[in-house]
Amino acid sequence: MSQVTYLPLASCTVMPWKNGGGTTTEIFRRDDPTDSGRFLWRISVADIGAAGPFSAFDGYRRVISVIQGEGMVLTIDGEGSPPLHTGRAWPFSGASEVDCRLIDGPIRDLNLIYAEGQVVADVSWHRGERWYMQETTEADVLVVFVQSGSVELSLADAAWSLQPLDTLVVERSASDVPSMLKLITAAASTVCIMKLVFRSAPV
Secondary structure (H helix, E strand, C coil): CEEEEEEHHHHCCCEEECCCCEEEEEEEECCCCCCCCCCCEEEEEECCCCCEEEECCCCCEEEEEEEECCEEEEEEECECCCCCCCEEEEEEEECCCCEEEEECEEEEEEEEECCCCCCEEEEEEEEEECEEEECCCCEEEEEEEEEEEEEEEECCCEEEECCEEEEEEEECCCCCCCCCCEECCCCCCEEEEEEECCCCCCC
8 A cells, every 4th residue: 555645844854964064854765775874765955045065975866946046056067057947857966066056045945866776766847727637656656745836635535735845755565556646726836746766676
């Protein structure tokens, strides 16, 4: 049976950056069952108030999206990104040397970090007014993050109401039959959907 976790941002853990340059609010973390010193994947929100370097995560891939503020430009291994504004996912290697420049003041971003070679991830953004969509739970993990607006979710006989900065994580076991997650918005809303597939099933 799928394991579903509802996570308001206010209930999540705040952690210092590895490089000491700021803090990150960890939304969800799944440890690597084969290595107690590593995590398999993690989602978090970071508040960035000034330009500076990002922490390195060797052995991982990262996908970052601005969710509040005027955006940023990343320099990744000496190459500049285009301006990254709200709702655009930008992937890069966790081992890269990354520096951040803010376009116009502080920002908040959404981060997915996952183990390279063990996890494949797809991150997409959806926005609109009074819309409806369905997502099958064929992926090993399905994550719904609400940036703005409100979303009504239902899966089988359960239902959740997500507000801005709320997250729902659906983890499917290997024996589960894929089911349908339904999303309905009552007003203009912006939602991020992440799908994670494991190259080999976690123990």
